[in-house]
Amino acid sequence: MGQIDITFPDGNVKAFEAGITPAEIAAGISNSLAKKAISAQVNGAHWDLQWPITDNAAIAINTMQDEGPALELIRHDLAHIMARAVQEIWPEVKVTIGPVIENGWYYDFDRQDPFTPEDLGRIEAKMKEIINRRDPVTTETWDRDRAVAYYEANNEPYKVELVGMIPEGQPIRMYWHGHWQDLCRGPHLQHTGQVPADAFKLMKVAGAYWRGDSNRPMLQRIYGVAFRTRQELKDYLTFLEEAEKRDHRRLGREMELFHMQEEAPGQVFWHPNGWRIYTTLQDYMRRRQYAGGYVEVNTPQVVDRKLWEASGHWEKYQEHMFIVEVDEEHAREKSINALKPMNCPGHVQIFNQGLKSYRDLPFRMAEFGSCNRYEPSGALHGLMRVRGFTQDDAHIFCRESQIEEETQKFIELLSSVYADLGFETFRVKFSDRPEKRAGSDEVWDKAETALKAATEAAGYAYELNPGEGAFYGPKLEFVLTDAIGRDWQCGTLQVDFVLPERLEAHYIGEDGAKHRPVMLHRAILGSFERFLGILIENFGGKLPFWLAARQVVVASIVSDADDYVHEVVAALKAAGVRAEADVRNEKINYKVREHSVGKVPVILAIGLREVEERTVTVRRLGEKQTTTVPLDDIVADLSRDATPPDLG
Numbered sequence: 001m002g003q004i005d006i007t008f009p010d011g012n013v014k015a016f017e018a019g020i021t022p023a024e025i026a027a028g029i030s031n032s033l034a035k036k037a038i039s040a041q042v043n044g045a046h047w048d049l050q051w052p053i054t055d056n057a058a059i060a061i062n063t064m065q066d067e068g069p070a071l072e073l074i075r076h077d078l079a080h081i082m083a084r085a086v087q088e089i090w091p092e093v094k095v096t097i098g099p100v101i102e103n104g105w106y107y108d109f110d111r112q113d114p115f116t117p118e119d120l121g122r123i124e125a126k127m128k129e130i131i132n133r134r135d136p137v138t139t140e141t142w143d144r145d146r147a148v149a150y151y152e153a154n155n156e157p158y159k160v161e162l163v164g165m166i167p168e169g170q171p172i173r174m175y176w177h178g179h180w181q182d183l184c185r186g187p188h189l190q191h192t193g194q195v196p197a198d199a200f201k202l203m204k205v206a207g208a209y210w211r212g213d214s215n216r217p218m219l220q221r222i223y224g225v226a227f228r229t230r231q232e233l234k235d236y237l238t239f240l241e242e243a244e245k246r247d248h249r250r251l252g253r254e255m256e257l258f259h260m261q262e263e264a265p266g267q268v269f270w271h272p273n274g275w276r277i278y279t280t281l282q283d284y285m286r287r288r289q290y291a292g293g294y295v296e297v298n299t300p301q302v303v304d305r306k307l308w309e310a311s312g313h314w315e316k317y318q319e320h321m322f323i324v325e326v327d328e329e330h331a332r333e334k335s336i337n338a339l340k341p342m343n344c345p346g347h348v349q350i351f352n353q354g355l356k357s358y359r360d361l362p363f364r365m366a367e368f369g370s371c372n373r374y375e376p377s378g379a380l381h382g383l384m385r386v387r388g389f390t391q392d393d394a395h396i397f398c399r400e401s402q403i404e405e406e407t408q409k410f411i412e413l414l415s416s417v418y419a420d421l422g423f424e425t426f427r428v429k430f431s432d433r434p435e436k437r438a439g440s441d442e443v444w445d446k447a448e449t450a451l452k453a454a455t456e457a458a459g460y461a462y463e464l465n466p467g468e469g470a471f472y473g474p475k476l477e478f479v480l481t482d483a484i485g486r487d488w489q490c491g492t493l494q495v496d497f498v499l500p501e502r503l504e505a506h507y508i509g510e511d512g513a514k515h516r517p518v519m520l521h522r523a524i525l526g527s528f529e530r531f532l533g534i535l536i537e538n539f540g541g542k543l544p545f546w547l548a549a550r551q552v553v554v555a556s557i558v559s560d561a562d563d564y565v566h567e568v569v570a571a572l573k574a575a576g577v578r579a580e581a582d583v584r585n586e587k588i589n590y591k592v593r594e595h596s597v598g599k600v601p602v603i604l605a606i607g608l609r610e611v612e613e614r615t616v617t618v619r620r621l622g623e624k625q626t627t628t629v630p631l632d633d634i635v636a637d638l639s640r641d642a643t644p645p646d647l648g
Contacts, residue, residue: 075105075224079100085130086109089123106221135191201226278528281547295365343391367391414426430462451474493521576643
């Protein structure tokens, strides 16, 4: 076959016979590397140690110290090991596919009886047994007919179908883990013993249609998680426990904030406590935007399809829109409208009313816009993924020369708001043109160049997020990290040359001629619903005092203190504190427990001593110790705490 040149990470080049494998190269370097090797990077591609290299290539040998390749292989091998374990326990089970996903893997099985939690324990034990066998992993490339014949002989109909889906010309790679075989693109580890036996766990079983088609068989999907070490697994399980404690849906019930029900999928029923938080946050955002030079508007919920066609949403976004058909009286055909999924076209309509001059720019227009978007029912998730929501939406109409300054001002506003809400830092992603888009490549080139330059001028680094821009323009995405390390994409800034053109927006320039404005789409919170879900989970329900729905509960210890309790509540309310009385005939410990579960930040307990001394005993959420202070002092302290940051 001749010789090929292999380039190593240090730049050295060495000649080998064509067809040499990474395993052989590793063995030629040292016995210890041969034992530690798990895979290779060949010309940047993840490569099985058994695959031959036939052309000149750059190579790097991977070990368990290389986190990305190691985790991919561990999780991929465990998917196969789990499928093997299932078939060793229940030989009649049919196997399908088992891809790697975030933090682990899943595998789909066709089994008549449902898997139980006890079954998961049996499968885990069998997997550890297979790992301890240290069975070799081998691979071959077969032709299509041979692979089909093999799976038909072994009564594996799903594998037969999968072979038929592989495009002509692509290799059909067969893997063996010991005696057990699976169809797979690879790569895989050298033997089952390379998988850490104490760093994985089977998590749950769910239903899944074969190939996502509800007309095909319902399969059982087993999920697992895996890491390189036992400690990494332990840390992840601890993270899941903490995330469960912070789940906004559970806290929403305990704090009596909201609920959702089948009759209104993806829509929120806000309770008094939740709506108080919502409106407090909205009032804060309204003041911040007004101080930032924005005017507030409101646009219609239902708009004729003609506007959506003109804007491009009907073509590019219709699958996410709720369509409304109306039989107009005396009309020959139905009127077709849509609930607005976003506010942009409506804002252009307001901009277009009356003549605008270059002196009017930048024109910053904000709306707490109530929008509706169709999300599949399976994607809905509490406040985090809904169909009806309100955006803190705004559009800045400006000249091209003003993009840089407006970007900088927006990021300054955004960073200040985030800091007030408990997020001191954030990351920026730059999302460029998607495959499905409006506007020419020249327009996109201009928009992307302008947004990058503006972001750099504002002093912010960004990471690329290819292909994730809006259909009308590139965007910046602002990513927050919460208290347990999860990332949340919230704010956005998008540069749009397309929509003003499509909707014929213009202003009169200094030269007296008509010019197209640039439209900057921007949001800080994004969706109020989702951002509130993030806040609840970030703080574990213990919201900042100024934002809490029930800031103070004044609780009586004895009924003789009731009159003073009401006096204290009145004094707090007069000072701008959201306070309420609890004079129920219950023990004080019961009241404290109940209000602590409801995440009330401050509980003031009042007995006869407090009545006589005109004091209160203060218990703050999360603290065991109490303090007794004069009434006037606590009213002054809590009044300061209750003041929103922008008014302090």
